[in-house]
Amino acid sequence: MQAGISGNSYHLDTEFIGPFLEGVKQVFGDMVGLDAIPQQSYAYSDAAPLGDIASVMPMECATLKGQLCISFTSSALINVTEILLRENLDQVNVIALDVAGEMTNIVTGVAKALLAERGFNFSLARPATFLADDYDQISLTGMPRFVVPYDIPSGKIFVDLGFTSL
Helix, strand or coil: CCCEEECCEEECCHHHHHHHHHHHHHHHHHHCCCCCEECCCEEECCCCCCCCEEEEEEEECCCEEEEEEEEECHHHHHHHHHHHHCCCCCCCCHHHHHHHHHHHHHHHHHHHHHHHCCCCCCEECCCEEEEHHHHHHCCCCCCCEEEEEEEECCEEEEEEEEEEEC
């Protein structure tokens, strides 16, 4: 995938995407201890994220505006939360939603540092986390977006990137 601008949409290249994928590797692999296996990436134009729970981190720099959205199947988020907190969960609860936001925050922090080395100096807001029933409240930037699904033993994690030029 090449970098470039088509209309308002920003086409992401591997140099831009790589820092986000490195963040996923560091956070889910090193911190959580899960082997998150990336699957085939693809362009995605649906307005709603793919998982049952989505955490959205708005990002903006001088030339781009967009977001990282990490969404989880319920089983994946429950598993990540149980590993981190060493507690059993029967269902997604407020604590699990906080974990989703924190995972997105940390992945974005890793990516932000790596992207700064490439001249992208992003400012960040706080991630917002949503259940699938509330996806109508999310407005994701950049159509089509770039999605990398990850398999973990308990479910799926979707890394969804969308950016537009300013």
